Amino acid sequence: MLKKNFSPMIAGIALLALGAGSPAWATDGAALFKKSCLACHGADANTPIQPIYPRLAGQNEEYLINQLRDIKSGARKGGMSMLMMGIMAPITDEQIVALAKWITAQ
Template identity: 35%
Template sequence: MKTLVSFSLAALVATGIASTATAQQPPVQQPNVSPTTVPVSTQIAMCTGCHNIPGYQASFPEVHKVPMIAGQSAKYIANSLMAYRKGERKHPTMRSVAVTMSDADINAVADYYSKLGQAEPAPAKPEHTPPANVAALLQKANCASCHGENFSKPIDPSYPKLAGQYADYLYVALKSYQIDNNPHIGRGNAIMQGMARPYTRAELRVLANYLASLPGELRLIEQSRFR
């Protein structure tokens, strides 16, 4: 009997130690990969108020037209949203939206916009040779090696289509890779930081204006502000 009591006490003590040890362990952070339970029509309601209104402009932290995302690749859209969620891309509004989304939500929205308003493929090459000063700037970072000769066929779908995108947005996006230690502006992609930083702001504007002038596959699909 004494042996049984001793064994029971020992078991209880051991269980208590194990429970205490377990309780002291920090909670395991689960990745945000839960399947979406929200219809994509509800998810995109957060997007259409900016991305589907002609001429709509962001007002903070900088003023520029909200980019066209219809026709952009799903992988690029998803990667961008995840970067906003992680804080690798800084933009208060986009981060506030992205942090509410699971991976499945993000992938559903990305897939929706990649197929929205699909256009004819852009020409394989720009119709006109760029002016010498623009050609030199494009060659400086060898932009076509990643974004394609027509800037609508990137070598990887995680890279954006640039042709036909709004010039002021492209300028702000390129400039953001040059900015450090700003809580509201900046992008942490090491490759693009290396590509963008050698340019002056004036050169970035020239690049942005040229890329915006090219025929592309991006579209603004108009939807009412009130649905």
């Protein structure tokens, strides 16, 4: 009995711990980009690994936020945006804003 109820409890505690102390990179646009986006869009957001991938640097912040929200939700699914859907899945709205701010400043 004790064993049966134990693991969900541990999982709950682990989730609470995650939510409480967000790691430093969680809302740092530069760090987030480096971690999740650099591989395709380039370190400066302006040198994509494929010439057909979009250059993001300096793009309008509002536009970026809207595109990222739409790719995440599936509202934008044309072209190659499927490549990004999985990447956007764990990205929160707060992180989208942080990423957009950083990209705009490049």
